[in-house]
Structure formats: C-alpha cells, structure tokens
Amino acid sequence: MALGLIDKLANFLIPIEEETAPPEKAEASAAKETNQKEMMIQEQERRPKLKVHTQQPGNLKLYVDLPTSFDDVQMYADYLKSNIAVVINYQQVDAATQQRMSDFLNGVCYVLGGCVQRVSDRVILYAYANIEVDKKIFAYSVPTYVRV
The missing domain is CATH 3.30.110.150 (SepF-like protein)
Structure with missing residues (x-):
C-alpha cells in the first residue's frame, strides 16, 4: 500500500504525458513507418550480396x-x-x-x-x-x- 501511495504522489507531482495525437496524424505516422520499413527491405534486396572467403578449397570440377x-x-x-x-x-x-x-x-x-x-x-x-x-x-x- 505504501508503494501505491508513493506512485500516486509521483504521478500527481509529475504527471505522465500521454501521446494524444489526432487520428489523422497517428494514421499518417503509421503509414510513414510502414513505408520506411518497405524502403529498407527494398534497399537490402538491392544491395550486392557479400561473399565470405574461406580457407577451404573450392570444389570446382x-x-x-x-x-x-x-x-x-x-x-x-x-x-x-x-x-x-x-x-x-x-x-x-x-x-x-x-x-x-x-x-x-x-x-x-x-x-x-x-x-x-x-x-x-x-x-x-x-x-x-x-x-x-x-x-x-x-x-x-x-x-x-x-x-x-
């Protein structure tokens, strides 16, 4: 119970800021994030694949x-x-x-x-x-x- 009282006092003195964005901005930010993820995936596909050199002999026949x-x-x-x-x-x-x-x-x-x-x-x-x-x-x- 003491912990609950301390939490209530802390929340009263320093209120927790909630993100209250308008619905249009929330949808726009979500669309922007998905667009950025898609662009990152496309960029990774476009990058050349790196080859790792090994000490093992090749198997060219x-x-x-x-x-x-x-x-x-x-x-x-x-x-x-x-x-x-x-x-x-x-x-x-x-x-x-x-x-x-x-x-x-x-x-x-x-x-x-x-x-x-x-x-x-x-x-x-x-x-x-x-x-x-x-x-x-x-x-x-x-x-x-x-x-x-």
Missing part, C-alpha cells in the same frame, strides 16, 4: 576431353548439368561436327546460365552458372607475333 564423334556431346551436357565444367579440344572432329557440337553445348550453357569461352582455335571451355572465367589467359596462349 573440370572435365577435359578430345571428342571423336557427335555422340560424345550428350555426355558433356550431362557433366554441365551436374556442375562440372568441360574443356573440349575439337582437333579430332571435322568442322561441320565441331559446329554441331558447339551449337548444342552453347544451348545447354545458355539454359543453365553458364558461359562459353574460347581458349584457342580448337579448344573451348564450357562452364556452368556461378563460374567466372578470367580472360588473362589469352595474353599467354595467343602470341602477338611470330618470328620467322
């Missing part, structure tokens, strides 16, 4: 092959579907077969969201999604001049 016929292209597509990059050396096939194979594998890479990079005239790298290929390799593989 790479398959290198020298095809002899068009029948091998199905196997390469299966490798790409199972997240294994493929490097193909087209030296054993003629130009028409190379064109058919590369058209097929270009379509597979397009559907999977991957990329295709030419390493040399007859060697092509097919990579699945989330693989970045640096083009510095071309500076070393293609000579700028040939001595005679």
Whole structure:
C-alpha cells in the first residue's frame, strides 16, 4: 500500500504525458513507418550480396576431353548439368561436327546460365552458372607475333 501511495504522489507531482495525437496524424505516422520499413527491405534486396572467403578449397570440377564423334556431346551436357565444367579440344572432329557440337553445348550453357569461352582455335571451355572465367589467359596462349 505504501508503494501505491508513493506512485500516486509521483504521478500527481509529475504527471505522465500521454501521446494524444489526432487520428489523422497517428494514421499518417503509421503509414510513414510502414513505408520506411518497405524502403529498407527494398534497399537490402538491392544491395550486392557479400561473399565470405574461406580457407577451404573450392570444389570446382573440370572435365577435359578430345571428342571423336557427335555422340560424345550428350555426355558433356550431362557433366554441365551436374556442375562440372568441360574443356573440349575439337582437333579430332571435322568442322561441320565441331559446329554441331558447339551449337548444342552453347544451348545447354545458355539454359543453365553458364558461359562459353574460347581458349584457342580448337579448344573451348564450357562452364556452368556461378563460374567466372578470367580472360588473362589469352595474353599467354595467343602470341602477338611470330618470328620467322
């Protein structure tokens, strides 16, 4: 009871201020708060995702092959579907077969969201999604001049 008396005296001497805002202002402030929350969510979605570097080795798998016929292209597509990059050396096939194979594998890479990079005239790298290929390799593989 003594605590109740002290609370009553404190409230009498120092009244508690209640927020009595008009209904329009209360609704406007609530709408403003929800709008700010939506803007914060949109800003977070727009920000680039940060990648954390780890000390664990990556699990990049790479398959290198020298095809002899068009029948091998199905196997390469299966490798790409199972997240294994493929490097193909087209030296054993003629130009028409190379064109058919590369058209097929270009379509597979397009559907999977991957990329295709030419390493040399007859060697092509097919990579699945989330693989970045640096083009510095071309500076070393293609000579700028040939001595005679």
